[in-house]
Amino acid sequence: MDTGGTDRSEDDRGQGGIRTALTGLTTRGRSFLAAGIAAAVCAYVLGQSDLLRVGLLLGVLPLVCATVLHRTRYRVAGSRRLSPGRVPAGSEARVHLRVENVSRLPTGLLMLQDRVPYVLGPRPRFVLDRVEPGGRREVSYRVRSDLRGRYPLGPLQLRLTDPFGLCELTRSFSTYDTLTVTPRVEALPEVRLSGEAEGYGEGRQRSLALAGDDDVIPRGYRYGDDLRRVHWRSTARYGELMVRREEQPQRARCTVLLDTRGGAFEGAGPDSAFEWAVSGAASVLVHMLERGFSVRLLTDTGNSVPGEGADGFAGASQGTADAAGLMMDTLAVIDHSDGTGLSQAYDVLRGGNEGLLVAFFGDLDEEQATVAAKMRQRSGGAVAFVLDAESWAREPVGAPGPLDRNQERLRMLREAGWTVVNVSRGASLEELWRLADHERTALTTATGGEGTR
Numbered sequence: 001m002d003t004g005g006t007d008r009s010e011d012d013r014g015q016g017g018i019r020t021a022l023t024g025l026t027t028r029g030r031s032f033l034a035a036g037i038a039a040a041v042c043a044y045v046l047g048q049s050d051l052l053r054v055g056l057l058l059g060v061l062p063l064v065c066a067t068v069l070h071r072t073r074y075r076v077a078g079s080r081r082l083s084p085g086r087v088p089a090g091s092e093a094r095v096h097l098r099v100e101n102v103s104r105l106p107t108g109l110l111m112l113q114d115r116v117p118y119v120l121g122p123r124p125r126f127v128l129d130r131v132e133p134g135g136r137r138e139v140s141y142r143v144r145s146d147l148r149g150r151y152p153l154g155p156l157q158l159r160l161t162d163p164f165g166l167c168e169l170t171r172s173f174s175t176y177d178t179l180t181v182t183p184r185v186e187a188l189p190e191v192r193l194s195g196e197a198e199g200y201g202e203g204r205q206r207s208l209a210l211a212g213d214d215d216v217i218p219r220g221y222r223y224g225d226d227l228r229r230v231h232w233r234s235t236a237r238y239g240e241l242m243v244r245r246e247e248q249p250q251r252a253r254c255t256v257l258l259d260t261r262g263g264a265f266e267g268a269g270p271d272s273a274f275e276w277a278v279s280g281a282a283s284v285l286v287h288m289l290e291r292g293f294s295v296r297l298l299t300d301t302g303n304s305v306p307g308e309g310a311d312g313f314a315g316a317s318q319g320t321a322d323a324a325g326l327m328m329d330t331l332a333v334i335d336h337s338d339g340t341g342l343s344q345a346y347d348v349l350r351g352g353n354e355g356l357l358v359a360f361f362g363d364l365d366e367e368q369a370t371v372a373a374k375m376r377q378r379s380g381g382a383v384a385f386v387l388d389a390e391s392w393a394r395e396p397v398g399a400p401g402p403l404d405r406n407q408e409r410l411r412m413l414r415e416a417g418w419t420v421v422n423v424s425r426g427a428s429l430e431e432l433w434r435l436a437d438h439e440r441t442a443l444t445t446a447t448g449g450e451g452t453r
Contacts, residue, residue: 021067021070021167024066024069024070024169025062025066025168026161026165026166026167026168028166029062029065029066029165029167032058032061032062032166033058033062035058036056036058036059036060036061038055039052039058040055040056040059041055042055065164065167066166066169069161069162069169075102075103076099076100076102076103076107076131076171077099078099079100080096080114080153080154081095081098082094082095082096082153082177082179083095085177085178085180086179086328087180087182088184088185089145089181089182089183089184089270089279090145090146090184092143092144093144094141095114095140095141095142095143095153096139097139097140097156098136098137098138099128099131099158100134100136101131101132101133101135101136103133105133106132107131108160108162108163110127110128110131110137110159110161111125111126111128111159112126112127112139112158112159113156113157113158113159114141114153115153115154115155115176116143116151116153117151117152119145119147119149119151120145120153121143124141126139143179147181148182148278149332149333150178150181151179151180151181152176152177153176153177153178153179154173154177155172155173155174155175155176157170157171157172158170158171159171180328180329182282182332183275183278183279183282183328183332184283185279185283185328186279186283186430187283187287187430188283188284189430189433189434190291191434191437192437192440218234218242219242219243220240220242220243221240221241221242221243222243225243226243229243230243231244252293252355253293253294253296253356254288254294254296254358255296255297255298255355255356255358255379256284256295256297256298256358256360257300257359257360258277258278258297258298258300258331258334258359258360259277259300259342259360259361260274260301260337260339261337261340261341261342262337262338263340263363264362264364265362265363265387265389265392266363266389266390267392272392273389273392273425274336274362276392276423276427277360279429280429281331281360282331283429285297285324285327286328288358289324293355294355297327297331298348298349299337300337300339300344301344302345304348305326305330341368343371345375346374346375349378350378355379355381356379356380356382356383357375357379357381357383358383358385359383359385360385361384361385361386361387363387363389364409366409366412369409370412372384372413373413376417376418377416382418383419383420383421383440384413384420384421385423385436386406386409386413386423387423388406388423391424391425392425406422410422419439420439421436421439
């Protein structure tokens with residue numbers, strides 16, 4: 001990723017070259033200039049021609065250095081490369097910087113500086129020795145953030161000096177790169193929350209191409225087709241070799257619902273309830289994609305990830321990594337919504353998906369618990385992770401507060417057919433994922449096998 005080149009800095013577009021060069025004089029350069037002017041004045045007053053030559057030398061030298069440095073500083077190219085450009089929260093990324101001298105003259109001492117947000121760490125600075133014509137220097141530094149988000153890196157700045165140290169100018173490139181810090185993803189065990197272990201399970205409804213011998217929809221023969229699949233009646237009818245279509249399994253579907261209502265969560269920071277919910281949603285999305293499910297990310301506002309199809313992103317394909325990346329990019333910048341209810345998400349789910357529904361809810365009042373309960377009607381299985389705002393807002397030590405209201409909401413969801421898991425502060429998603437499987441198994445046994453199907 002290039003972060004610059006030979007583009008002009010913003011300072012040069014608003015000021016003249018001479019004025020910019022003079023402002024870059026160092027203390028040594030200003031002292032030389034002042035000494036030269038003083039020597040020239042004294043030489044004029046005293047009539048000493050030799051002193052005048054010395055004054056001219058002292059005064060002209062910093063001006064010449066500033067002019068030469070000002071003219072040659074645009075011949076320095078800089079580039080930046082992120083490795084990788086997308087990292088989970090708490091992980092490190094390495095930034096590689098390269099400076100290349102594309103002029104015919106060697107550079108003086110260079111100080112390289114890259115602008116980074118404070119959450120990624122201190123601003124990196126490097127001192128580079130003289131760079132020969134056509135030479136290059138490469139340096140790198142690491143960045144790390146515990147907070148998800150998109151962080152700009154740049155622009156890259158170079159501070160150039162002449163060999164005598166009389167002038168120092170800053171070169172600022174105009175471009176920058178973006179580091180995406182995604183939520184933490186926790187590896188989840190393989191359980192059978194939806195009734196099957198794979199995205200193409202035997203329990204899934206199949207899309208049949210052959211409904212009966214009189215209702216077959218054949219296609220033309222292709223090289224390599226099994227001759228046992230030739231449909232002779234259609235071959236005689238169309239006058240060319242026709243074969244039966246194969247049965248195509250319908251991909252299992254999963255919708256991950258993330259509650260982003262601002263009033264449903266308390267606290268902020270990497271250890272808050274909302275960040276746990278975002279990380280949990282990311283973990284489930286990646287897990288289900290790897291198992292071959294068509295996955296859809298939905299929020300309480302009814303919005304889904306831009307670019308996904310009607311059934312969500314398909315897993316177990318070449319585009320799985322791209323689909324997971326796009327969802328992670330969405331979750332990296334997701335924030336609290338201004339909404340107060342779940343009705344918009346219910347309207348989307350009411351259209352019918354018949355797949356697994358995994359929801360991460362914040363605090364639910366009676367009205368929103370009723371809406372959430374109705375979401376179960378159009379899903380093949382439903383698992384709810386409910387984060388109690390009061391328990392997450394309290395300190396880990398001390399007497400627990402009343403949880404009767406939260407238990408009532410959980411009971412309403414269970415009666416509607418949800419597999420409900422209460423999420424306490426500091427809980428492990430892996431353990432809760434297994435607990436949800438046990439809850440589903442118990443519900444299936446109690447209802448004679450109809451719990452989540």
